[in-house]
Amino acid sequence: PHIAHCVTVSDFEPAAKAVLSQNVFSYISSSANSGLSLQGNLSSWSSIKFRPRVLRDVQHVSAKSTIFGHASPFPFYVSAMGLLGRGHPNAEAELVRGLARRGAHAMISSESSLPMEEIVAALRDEQQKLASQDASNMQGSGFPPSQLHFQLYVHADHSVTLSRIRRAKAAGFKSIWVTVDTASLGKRTSDRRVQAAEALEVGLESAAEQAGVGRNTGFYPPTAHFKPSLSWEDIVWIKKEWGGPLVLKGVQCAEDAKLALEHGCEGILLSNHGGRQAHTAPDALTTLLEIRTYCPEVLGKLDIFVDGGLRDGADVLKAICLGATAVGVGRPFFYALAAYGSKGVERCIDILSEELATGMRLTGITSLDEALPDRVNASRLLNE
Numbered sequence: 001p002h003i004a005h006c007v008t009v010s011d012f013e014p015a016a017k018a019v020l021s022q023n024v025f026s027y028i029s030s031s032a033n034s035g036l037s038l039q040g041n042l043s044s045w046s047s048i049k050f051r052p053r054v055l056r057d058v059q060h061v062s063a064k065s066t067i068f069g070h071a072s073p074f075p076f077y078v079s080a081m082g083l084l085g086r087g088h089p090n091a092e093a094e095l096v097r098g099l100a101r102r103g104a105h106a107m108i109s110s111e112s113s114l115p116m117e118e119i120v121a122a123l124r125d126e127q128q129k130l131a132s133q134d135a136s137n138m139q140g141s142g143f144p145p146s147q148l149h150f151q152l153y154v155h156a157d158h159s160v161t162l163s164r165i166r167r168a169k170a171a172g173f174k175s176i177w178v179t180v181d182t183a184s185l186g187k188r189t190s191d192r193r194v195q196a197a198e199a200l201e202v203g204l205e206s207a208a209e210q211a212g213v214g215r216n217t218g219f220y221p222p223t224a225h226f227k228p229s230l231s232w233e234d235i236v237w238i239k240k241e242w243g244g245p246l247v248l249k250g251v252q253c254a255e256d257a258k259l260a261l262e263h264g265c266e267g268i269l270l271s272n273h274g275g276r277q278a279h280t281a282p283d284a285l286t287t288l289l290e291i292r293t294y295c296p297e298v299l300g301k302l303d304i305f306v307d308g309g310l311r312d313g314a315d316v317l318k319a320i321c322l323g324a325t326a327v328g329v330g331r332p333f334f335y336a337l338a339a340y341g342s343k344g345v346e347r348c349i350d351i352l353s354e355e356l357a358t359g360m361r362l363t364g365i366t367s368l369d370e371a372l373p374d375r376v377n378a379s380r381l382l383n384e
């Protein structure tokens with residue numbers, strides 16, 4: 001389909017499906033077990049409503065925000081997704097070209113297709129190109145430069161983890177996000193079905209049977225190397241080694257939010273890994289409300305991020321109203337990249353950002369510091 005047909009970020013999914021192999025489409029769309037964690041994410045944000053204020057003079061609205069002191073034109077970023085090269089030949093380099101043209105931030109996966117240094121270089125190249133175009137047009141782009149953050153999977157081999165941290169620091173990533181919800185790879189049901197079907201097609205009946213119960217899954221990037229004994233002590237040494245802002249990616253309850261604060265983290269990302277890990281995991285909105293109820297003190301002390309199932313700029317606004325600093329978006333960007341390359345990435349940003357601005361106007365908010373809890377009605381969920 002022509003890119004003009006993509007009017008919501010969900011429209012990138014069928015566009016990508018049309019160009020990707022079943023195998024790769026399954027890798028991106030896949031979720032855990034019966035898919036309930038993913039469905040829960042997708043429906044959560046529309047389960048709460050706005051409480052719009054009217055007559056507020058919303059002629060000028062700005063969604064400007066900052067992530068660890070770095071300006072961003074909007075309070076959302078592209079979340080870490082491994083192996084973008086499966087969806088686009090230029091992989092992460094193509095993603096960051098799109099970001100650069102909008103000033104958007106991204107979290108880069110430690111399972112990226114390209115080495116992290118090449119991704120940073122691709123962003124710099126694009127930014128230089130834009131700067132020279134701006135100079136010849138005698139006008140500035142009007143937005144701050146895109147920034148990259150690094151997602152870390154802690155490797156069982158200490159030296160591998162250490163080298164990743166040092167390389168990320170040297171390459172200039174602005175913060176480190178340690179993924180803590182992947183002690184074991186979740187049961188990716190549709191991937192298993194595709195693998196089983198592929199094995200049956202070539203007559204490998206016993207391989208097909210094994211794929212269905214999670215053995216012989218050579219298709220996955222190996223996760224056997226993730227440190228299964230990962231614990232709070234690891235966070236302390238990672239923090240020391242990194243020396244900058246550290247976020248725990250995958251916090252799913254109030255107790256762990258408190259522990260993150262006690263262990264010196266700067267932020268927590270409330271996430272269930274896009275519904276790909278635990279079965280019936282809490283969506284980020286549920287965890288955010290739990291934190292607001294049981295340990296509201298962490299809200300002012302930690303930066304709170306959320307992700308999972310955010311598909312509308314107006315829903316991004318709800319998360320900000322409830323105390324999030326910024327919001328991560330995953331699959332829509334992978335699909336947009338696969339279907340349309342960096343142009344798709346730009347359009348995905350444009351769609352979210354227009355919906356966000358409209359949402360702000362229609363709820364009577366002109367800047368994000370006015371996005372406060374009184375603009376949403378979450379009472380239905382709190383009374384559950």
Ligand code: FNR
Pocket residue numbers: 027028029041079080081082109110111151179249271272273274275307308309310328329330331332334
């Ligand atoms: C992910 N996610 C992920 N997270 C992480 O910490 N490291 C990784 O390498 C990956 N890889 C990855 C691949 C793919 C294909 C997907 C869809 C997701 C999880 C990701 O960062 C984020 O938490 C969710 O994708 C957010 O949910 P939505 O926006 O996809 O619903």
